[in-house]
Amino acid sequence: MTDQVMANDEIDEKNNSAERVFRRGDDSAILRLSESEVQAYTPDDDRRMVINMGPQHPSTHGVLRLSLEMEGESVLRSKPIIGYLHTGMEKTGEQLSYLQGPTNVTRMDYSSPLFSELAFSLATETLLEIEIPQRATWIRMLMCELNRISSHLLFQATNGMDMGAVGAMIYGWREREEVLRLFEIITGLRMNHNYIRPGGVAADLPDGWRDDVLRVLDSLPDRLDEFDTLLTGQPIWHERLQGVGVINTAECLALGITGPLLRSTGYAWDLRKDIPYLEYDQVEFDVLVGTYGDCFDRFAIRLNEIRESIRIVRQILEKMPQGDYKIQDKKVTPPPRARIDESMEALIHHFKIFTEGFKVPAGEVYASVESPRGELGCYIVSDGGPKPYRMHIRGPSFTNLQVLPHMLQNCLVADAVAVISTVDPIMGEVDR
């Protein structure tokens, strides 16, 4: 993998056709059969068979089920079957006020919960047409980059485990736990924080946060080097990942793939750089791209994105401004606890926000952020009331999952595990 950013317009047209993803019929990589049809399906060729993988397979990242049409050890066509984790979170989102909304969306992508909260909050703030204080913006950036580190560390752990490098699992989880401990200090919870809320963040950074963050940042680079020793340079690791699950840029763009999958094809697209939100234009970092679009590139991009995030967090530590951590608009954020004892008005605002919620002017907006898995968007329609009329989350895992049949075609069933693992879907976000 090269760190060099390739200009987006210089994509080589050769070997970059998206033709195969447009196929509809039997020559398509997707087994277009419904659940009951799959059960009854018997291929004409008796060397072929349809086997079922998951939903309870340890390397399917939760409850992903795949129907694989096999010939010997090779996968011919496949179909991801999803919905096992569907709990109607978008419907639930219509029953919760804007203040309660983050508690719901944070449970979607459970390995990077702060990004869903951020997308939801950005959409609500755009509808309200409010600007949040500088410090709140920088705290959000700090938390999101730390979350990107923990999410990519979880990938290193599960990817290692899927490949049979069980040691990597313990290493990844050890490092991730350090970051989660930091989250517990700052937000009070290891996961599902409900920390980023419309109007700012839930609480200011606690005393001594800078030392705590620095301690984690200082310990990480050496430990990332251990991954390089254990995995990146190992011949077995290369054999397992290189040249497996190859996809090109044109196919990614046709399928709407975003995030590390798109970047692994050598296409530098990162919302933080290209359509900056928060204050990402104030920090320096590189967008990492791969060359071959294979499993190894995706692994390497995620490992090195941790290093880039460390670089960003160090800059955030230097630039963190003083000031408010939430907007002082009593119609949006609750007043400080102490004010309630002395001011009737503050008591009323407090009561109104926690019973009815704040009203958001009618309209519809889409806000998006670059989550560790790609573009995470939130579409909110407001009818002027205290609850969203419609709340939709565009989860990157859901769209990215469509690439699986194309990557799996003609690869061995043992490689299928590598492919699923490096697509890194989080089923909570897929099924919502």
Add this chain to the structure above:
Amino acid sequence: MSDETVNEEIDQSDDTNVYETSSRGQKVLHTGRNNLISAIQGLRSEGFNVCIDVTAVDYLENPERDLPEEISPERFELVVNLLSHQKRERVRLRIQVPENQPNVPTLFDIFPGTEALEREVHDLFGINFDGHPDMTRILMPENWQGHPLRKDYDVGKIPVQFKEAPGSS
């Protein structure tokens, strides 16, 4: 809307004009649903090279909304989000879909990545995409009755459906 326009019964699905509005500074386009494919193809040649999202909204309980005068509101609205990498710009298409004939042409042949997104809209809203290669449910069980994200599908009203539970069909 005046009574005269209702009486004329113009089928606005065939409206080939594209109307531009803005929502909180974000660019929104409106057009008739039979013009959807050519509108998207036009946008694609203008550089909108990725279809980020396809979703829908059921406006049953909220018929009042910001639309250009020429577009009359229908119950459903299909929302297509496109992104241009060259211009670093987003655009959103809002297509009115009537309740009595919830059919829209599929975008599969322009952006195959809409396959799962369209299946989701079909599953949760009951909007059909004509020409879609695999128009089946995606999140709900295959034999599920109803479309959960419709506004007349109440929360908690439907008992849990199990395939082989006594009394279930």
